[in-house]
Amino acid sequence: MGRLRGRVSSHEAPDLVTRSTSVTTRMDLSLLSLILILQAGTLCRMETVTQIIGRRGGAIHLPVIVPPEFNTRDVFWRHLSPTDHLVASFSRGSFDITYQSCFYGRVQLLHNFTLVILNLELKDDGLFTSQMVDTNGRMRLHQFHLTVYEMVVKPEIQVYTSRGTMGCSVFLACNTSTGSNVTYSWMTDTGQGQPLNRTYLLHDDSRLLNVFLTPSDQEVSFICLVTNLVSQEETIIAPWTHCSLIQEPDAPSSSGKVFLIIGIFLLVSFAFMMFSVFLLTRVSNKRIPGKNNINNLEVKDDEETLSQHHEGTRGHENTRLQNCDEIFLERETSV
Numbered sequence: 001m002g003r004l005r006g007r008v009s010s011h012e013a014p015d016l017v018t019r020s021t022s023v024t025t026r027m028d029l030s031l032l033s034l035i036l037i038l039q040a041g042t043l044c045r046m047e048t049v050t051q052i053i054g055r056r057g058g059a060i061h062l063p064v065i066v067p068p069e070f071n072t073r074d075v076f077w078r079h080l081s082p083t084d085h086l087v088a089s090f091s092r093g094s095f096d097i098t099y100q101s102c103f104y105g106r107v108q109l110l111h112n113f114t115l116v117i118l119n120l121e122l123k124d125d126g127l128f129t130s131q132m133v134d135t136n137g138r139m140r141l142h143q144f145h146l147t148v149y150e151m152v153v154k155p156e157i158q159v160y161t162s163r164g165t166m167g168c169s170v171f172l173a174c175n176t177s178t179g180s181n182v183t184y185s186w187m188t189d190t191g192q193g194q195p196l197n198r199t200y201l202l203h204d205d206s207r208l209l210n211v212f213l214t215p216s217d218q219e220v221s222f223i224c225l226v227t228n229l230v231s232q233e234e235t236i237i238a239p240w241t242h243c244s245l246i247q248e249p250d251a252p253s254s255s256g257k258v259f260l261i262i263g264i265f266l267l268v269s270f271a272f273m274m275f276s277v278f279l280l281t282r283v284s285n286k287r288i289p290g291k292n293n294i295n296n297l298e299v300k301d302d303e304e305t306l307s308q309h310h311e312g313t314r315g316h317e318n319t320r321l322q323n324c325d326e327i328f329l330e331r332e333t334s335v
Helices: 002-006 013-043 254-334
Strands: 044-055 060-062 072-079 085-091 094-096 107-109 115-117 126-134 139-149 156-163 168-175 183-189 201-203 208-213 221-228 231-237
Touching: 044 060, 060 139, 072 107, 085 107, 156 231, 168 221, 208 221
Parallel strands: 044 139
Antiparallel strands: 060 115, 072 085, 072 126, 085 094, 107 115, 126 139, 156 168, 168 208, 183 221, 201 208, 221 231
16 A cells, blocks of 8 residues: 555646646746836836925926936826826827816926926815836836815904903904814914913814903903915904903993983973973064054954945945935926
8 A cells, every 4th residue: 555655657647747837837927927026116216205285276386306317208197086187298209288187278297397287276186196208118206295275364253251350251263264274373462572471271273262351451462373384364353342341230231321311312302392382482472462453453444444335335325315316306396
């Protein structure tokens, strides 16, 4: 049995040769792949990723470094985020920037193979690569990671106050309407060139400031700064002016004062109106006797005229009667 295990039959020999050949083939392929990878490493030099910062609406330059011994034949600029897009190219002496991508009409490729992107948008973020090939087949790879920021605008500060017996508790809320990756910070100005001798608290990533002020802090100002990597804006405010508008607990409210002023005005107006009516009444009373005399004279004249009219009428009637009597007597006499 031992001899049979040590002997190899003619039927088993071809199978062993085949297995040996397949193993050798797999080993050769792995070694060949390793050799190709090493050769590719010597032919393609990969640069580190360069961080580029841009602002919305602005422009950026993505420069490449070309060694003196590198005789450039082809250049391909690609945008890899979120999908792969060919942006611009140079091949055999010809530039081409007419590729249909989100950068169409917004890119330039300079003679030193620097890529210029105009009118930046927030969606332009991502990785850009430049693949360069020289006349000997050697390659260079440049990588750039672009981050586009929106510029901040001047912030607004809202003031909330609560006045006590010793001073005023102030809350300042700072906010900017636009801007990406915004950082908030505060500065103080005492008006005397000295630091503020007050402790203030910051909340909500420094958007909210809380401080307690006393009457000695009337000149103190607070400055809210909003910044990102491409812009900075600030707003200044003196919060004590808001504290001084708060009424004391025992003092009447502003609405009560308004009603009191309106009531006094109406009372004075009513008194003035009554006084005017009184004066007009007195003047009218003084003028009434003269008016009565005139009326009396007019009445007398009317009576005299009427009496004269009656007398004239009576005389005319008497004359007519007399004439009638004379005519009647003449008729009787003739009869």
